[in-house]
Amino acid sequence: MERVFRNSSYLNAMSTTGTRTKVKDVNPQSGMCPICIKDCPFLCEIGLSTFRGREVLYPDPEYFGDSTASGLKDYGLDWSHFNILSRLIGAEGVEPDPDKMLFPNVNVESSIGGIRVKLPLAIGAYGSTDVAKKYWDGIAVGAALAGVILIVGENVCGVDPKSEFKDGKVIKSPEMERRVKLFREFWDGKYGDIAVQTNIEDQRVGVDEYVLSKLEVNIIERKWGQGAKAIGGEIRINSLERAIELKKRGYLIIPDPEDPDVQQAFKDGAFKTFERHSRVGSPTKSDVIEDVEMLxxxxxxxxxxxxGAYRPVDVAWTMKVASEARVDYITFDGAGGGTGMSPVPMMNEMGVPTVYLEAIVLKAARMLKEQCKFVPDISMAGGFIDETQIFKAIAMSNFGEGPFVKTITMGRAPLTAVMKASNFCELAEKGKLPKEFVRRFGDSPEKFFIMADELKAKYGDKVGREIPWAAVGLYTYLDRIKCGLKQLMAGARKFRLDLIDRSDLAALKPLASEVTGIPMIHEVDKDIFELILGSDSDEMDKYF
Structure with a gap:
């Protein structure tokens, strides 16, 4: 646990807010320089807050709409504190034949809430924040091609400037229509689907009814929280007129855009953006059951x-109520990162980190199963970026009768792939790609996207046009995860996703073992180890 306490020094200097200290040997408790001087040219958290106040609670506003953010805190326990155990003898899910035990033969398909996916992933939720809107083409088409679930986030209809309302209910949202349509243009109708997430604001203006009836959406995701924050969704608005419009639509806008003094301060340049906040809810059992029936x-x-990453008692309540309401699946999002705008101190210091959260969720799931209660499928979220973490999270949830965790939900990483792809394609058009990149990978998207030929063989001239290069980038990133997951599973000699289980993992530190019940490496196979060495060589096979 030492690292958790040692890294409090980040408190006064964070890349998230663009702050730094004059010296590196800061006070480990406060993060302040040992000697603070008047003429210091740097802005630490204290210094920047002196001038910008509440603005410093959030990631650097200069990058809003073109960035994602996460916490910086080391929680002392993450997926790196477990190792995947490889096998030598035997195989599951395929005949133990060298000609068949090839990693491309591994089946990584999954199903969550009855939705089949080509790999155990959902991506999102990408809501009303500008970064989602800007990069939606790549996100939607790439997700559809990959055969995964894509989640449209909260407040899209409410923030869409072209939305039309009648009697307080949305009857048209061009932005929502665009998001659903783009995914479905390349969706095969078999793998993955598009979900629409709705919060309290969305429910009030009838988003559920609109997307179900007019856009024929199949999946509604109720938003109760997320790992980045335990308060409602937030965005920045750089227009006074937009701020006033959103206030009239019922949102909380800070500062008040209808206040004459605030309007003058905005025009004078005292601040450049308004904050839009969403309400938070406090669900009751009866409300949840009625809500699910209504949907x-x-x-x-x-x-x-x-x-979100709520405390254990809230996890227990959520699982119990979701079981009674027969919710199809639940996404639990661990602390501390988000795709849009979240308070930096909250991302760092509030909520249950992902590994701890999954352990709590699994305890609840097992208790419900022991009581012969309905157990919703689970998707875990919170800092996932690659196949090793996905393998560990799913395997940890399988106690012998199949995994409780059916998919992993990723937010920041897929969006990063789309942003990176977009940027390098723009650089290629301008002839400004880094020389070393060009030397290694080529000077055009057709050359530097390794999956371009495969997609062109299937979709022809649509690649680079209807299928934007950013979508090719996301597809390529997800293909890497798919291939990497197959390799790991082949190494564990498990050739079907539902076969990986807790026996495929070992803890690397006592805390990891204590929290999850996964044994330390030196404890794995201890009894069988001794039986094998103490038995007749002709009898060894019975222990496998």
Whole structure:
């Protein structure tokens, strides 16, 4: 646990807010320089807050709309504190034949809430923040091609400047229509699907009914929280007129855009953006059950819940109520990162980190199963970027009868892939690609996207046009994860996703073992180890 306490020095200097200290040997408790001087030319958290106040609670506003953010804190326990155990003898899910035990033969398909996916992934939720809107083409088409679930986040209809309302209910949102349509243009109708996430604001203006009836969306995801924050969704608005419009639509806008003094301060340049906040809820059991029934009556084929890194008692309550309401699946999002705008101190210091959270969720799931209660499928979220973490999270959830965790939900990483792809394609058009990049990979998207030929063989001239290069970038990134997951599973001699289990993992530190119940490496196979060495060589096989 030492690292958790040692890294408090980040408190006064964070890249998230663009702050730094004059010296590196800061006070380990406060993060302040041992000697603070008047003429210091740098802005630490204290210094920047002196001038910008509440603005410093959030990631650097200069990059809003073109960035994602996360916490910096080391929680002392993460997926790196477990190792995947490889096998030599035997195989599951395929005949133990060298000609068949090839990693491309591994099946990584999964199903969550009845939705089949080509690999165990959902991506999102990408809501009303500008970064989602700007890069949606690449996100939507890439997700559809990859055969995964894509989640449209909260507040899209409410923030869409072209939305139309009647009697307080949305009847048209061009932005929502665009998001759904782009995914479905390249969706095969078999793998993955598009989900729409709705919060309290969305429910009030009838987003559920609109997307189910008018856009024929199949999946509604109720938003209860996320790992980055335990308060409602937030965005920045750089227009006074937009701020006033959103206030009239019922949102909380800070500062008040209708206040004459605030308007003058904005025009004078004292601040450049307004904050838009969403309300938070406090669900009750009866409300949840009635809500799920109502959504199904409206036409929702799948009803899910997205919840955050809340304390253990809230996890227990969520699992219990979701079981009684027969929610199809729940996404639990561990602390501390988000795709849009979240308070930096909250990302660092509030919530249950992902590994701890999964351990709590699994305890609840097992207790419900022991009581013969309905157990919703689970998707875990919170800092996932690659196949090693995905393997560990799913394997940890399998106690012998199949995994409780059916998919992993990723937010920041897929968006980063799309942003990176977009940027390098723009550089290629301008002839400004880094020389070393050109030397290694080529000077055009057709050359530097390794999956371009495969997609062109299937979609022809659509690649680079209807299929934007940013989508090719996301597809390529997800293909890497798919291939890497197959390799790991082949190494564990498990050739089907539902076969990986807790026996495929070992803890590397006592805390990891204590929290999850996964044994330390030196404890794995201890009894069988001794039986094998103490038995007749002709009897060894019976222990495998």
């Amino acid at each position: 199904r009556e409206m036409g929702a084929k799948v009803v899910t819940i997205k919840t």
